[in-house]
Amino acid sequence: MKRVPTLSAATGPDTLHQALGHAISDKRLEVLRRISVSGSISQAAREVGISYKAAWQAIDTLTSLSGTPLVERTVGGSGGGGARITEEGRRLLVLADELAQARDAVLARHAGAGASASTGAGLGVQTSMRNQLPARVSGVQSLAQEDPLVLVRLCLEDGQELTSSITRESADLLGLRVDLPVLLLCKATAVEVADQMPDLSAGQCHLSGKVLRIARGAKRDEVTLALDGGGTWVGFAARPFGCRRGQRAFALMASSALVIALDPHQS
Structure with missing residues (x-):
């Protein structure tokens, strides 16, 4: 088995929380979850509804954030190779499920006090970016058929509009669509x-x-x-x-x- 990508031995499983902090709100963890079931990155990409390239971007990002390989890939063979998640990959999925359940429980306890599911939106994001605003997606536009970038139109609560330029793979992983509430940074x-x-x-x-x-x-x-x-x-x-x-x-x-x-x- 070959582990990809290879990381420094100085990193370790104690940094898994970094992957959870950045990936719980998009499709990256779902890609990892599908790989654990199907044993195939291409199959996971199809099931999540993203490209094969975007699926690999998801794994690369999670691996970089966690500091430890999460997926092992078999190269070659009569079946063309496959993939399986590592023990740390399985641990990451367990932690993600427990965190989601704990957050749901906290929100449910406070629902009677007038809190909504959106209460605390963005509180889990720890970043040096001082500018953070809620917005809604008003459009996603491809620059050209083969262009790797897309333009995402965003509407603020006061009606002002901004445009963010991101990669097509990132837009797919985030599942961006019209009227989706997001956080702009x-x-x-x-x-x-x-x-x-x-x-x-x-x-x-x-x-x-x-x-x-x-x-x-x-x-x-x-x-x-x-x-x-x-x-x-x-x-x-x-x-x-x-x-x-x-x-x-x-x-x-x-x-x-x-x-x-x-x-x-x-x-």
Whole structure:
């Protein structure tokens, strides 16, 4: 048997929680689960409804996050080879099931107090990205038949729209579809704030809001915008930034800087 991909011996099973933290809300764990049943990556891809390439991306991501091989593949042979999950792969699936059951139980206990299934959406995401907003998918557009990227149109609660550029495999793994609620993330350092509406170039998008806070810096000012539909968006402007608190300003970022995440109870 050959294990793929090969990882450093310094990693180990104690890092399985990393895979759970990032993969529980999309199809990656389901790919692993299907492999455990069918013994075939191609069969798992067909059952989940994604491409063979996307299935391998799922396994590669889980393996990198967990720090230990989760799938063993047999190369060659009369049957063309197969795949099976490792002991750590089985352990990961058990942990995922127990975490899902525990979360369901917590939400059920609080349902009588007015909590909904969406309560706590995004709380499981630990990231350095300060910009996090709920949104809904309003469209998924392929750039071209053979292009590996797709454009995902996203609508915020105040009606503003953004476009995120992601790989086709990622869109398949996330199961993106129209009206799907998602969590939109962006690094503050990827956001440029301006006091005038900028001319957008290809691959750029923008948000507008009122200046909530300005933190003066030596070379740039950090600006927090309060969006009309609630929530904030943080970016940076050349010093000195000309707007005052309460004035409207604009945040500019590349579509490739916008990250899409799912809440497992919203998919």
